[in-house]
Amino acid sequence: MAGEKNDGLVLLDFWVSPFGMRCRIALAEKGLPYKHVEEDLFGGKSDLLLRSNPVHKKIPVLLHDGKPVNESLVILQYLDEAFPETPSLLPADxxxxxxxxxxxxxxxxxxxxxxxxxxxxxxxxxxxxxxxxxxxxxxxxxxxxxxxxxxxxxxxxxxxxxxxxxxxxxxxxxxxxxxxxxxxxxxxxxxxxxxxxxxxxxxxxxxxxxxxxxxxxxxxxxxxx
Structure with missing residues (x-):
């Protein structure tokens, strides 16, 4: 996505969302630095959020080098796969x-x-x-x-x-x-x-x-x- 090039992780979030909270927990468990972007879900969703999640238009969205990953449980699994050197959330079996x-x-x-x-x-x-x-x-x-x-x-x-x-x-x-x-x-x-x-x-x-x-x-x- 033009204008969203980033060499790291960006989390589009809303403070009270339990689904955003679980992504924050996972990122912390893995020790992964990221930029937190607070969305205003009631005053108007950002263009970045709407472009990143055009289907559901909701948070959380994880941007990894500008590429969006949507849905919190999908994000948790993605973090395990994209960062295998970090502590795994899912067991090996x-x-x-x-x-x-x-x-x-x-x-x-x-x-x-x-x-x-x-x-x-x-x-x-x-x-x-x-x-x-x-x-x-x-x-x-x-x-x-x-x-x-x-x-x-x-x-x-x-x-x-x-x-x-x-x-x-x-x-x-x-x-x-x-x-x-x-x-x-x-x-x-x-x-x-x-x-x-x-x-x-x-x-x-x-x-x-x-x-x-x-x-x-x-x-x-x-x-x-």
């Missing part, structure tokens, strides 16, 4: 890699989708979303089991990086859904605390209070409240 991809996809299609419904809805639809979220959290806790991280022997890995941003949103889900992650899935809450102790996660996420305040303002704009 093909079955373990497929297993990790399955759970990361589950997190996107189930947890984040349900979480959005929790803060957007009211009444019976909200209660239905709440019930679904409780089951999703229990399912994820069962997958975690007694492991320190979802990566198991591999350590903090692909699923952890994909899921960790949700911990910044837990307060929002809990508040509007009227439940406690610590009560529903205590091992998952302990995992969230361990993630928060990692430098890659701590420096990539915004505080739950700030996320909650942002969503409160967004609910008012959308007429939910």
């Amino acid at each position: 093909p079955h373990a890699r497929a297993h990790a991809r399955f759970w990361a996809d589950y997190i996107d299609k189930k947890l984040f989708e349900c979480g959005t419904r929790i803060w957007k809805l009211k009444g019976e639809p909200l209660m239905q979303a709440r019930a679904e979220m409780l089951e999703i959290l229990k399912t994820l806790e069962a997958e975690l089991g007694e492991k320190e991280f979802f990566g198991g022997e591999h350590g903090f890995g692909f699923v952890d990086a994909a899921f960790a941003p949700a911990t910044a949103w837990f307060q929002t889900f809990e508040s509007y859904g009227e439940f406690s992650v610590a009560e529903v899935a205590p091992r998952l809450a302990a995992w969230a605390a361990r993630c928060g102790e990692r430098e890659s996660v701590a420096r990539s996420l915004y505080s739950p209070d700030k996320v909650y305040d942002f969503i409160g303002g967004l609910r008012k704009k959308l007429g939910v409240e």
Whole structure:
């Protein structure tokens, strides 16, 4: 792309996006320097974003030497492949890699989708979303089991990086859904605390209070409240 020549990495992002957060975590885990470009998703998306992701027109987008890579889970896999000398997020074993991809996809299609419904809805639809979220959290806790991280022997890995941003949103889900992650899935809450102790996660996420305040303002704009 003309005008975007760069010998490094550029991340087009929006601060509160859990999908952008996971890319920040992955880049930090790998120790890869990059330029962060904050997009104004409400005031007008940049021409760079619209050219880089003409299909979905959304963040995150990773530019590598000016070439765009779209969709956060695709970006995480791309970073493993493009920078094989850095710590791998995915395990080496093909079955373990497929297993990790399955759970990361589950997190996107189930947890984040349900979480959005929790803060957007009211009444019976909200209660239905709440019930679904409780089951999703229990399912994820069962997958975690007694492991320190979802990566198991591999350590903090692909699923952890994909899921960790949700911990910044837990307060929002809990508040509007009227439940406690610590009560529903205590091992998952302990995992969230361990993630928060990692430098890659701590420096990539915004505080739950700030996320909650942002969503409160967004609910008012959308007429939910």
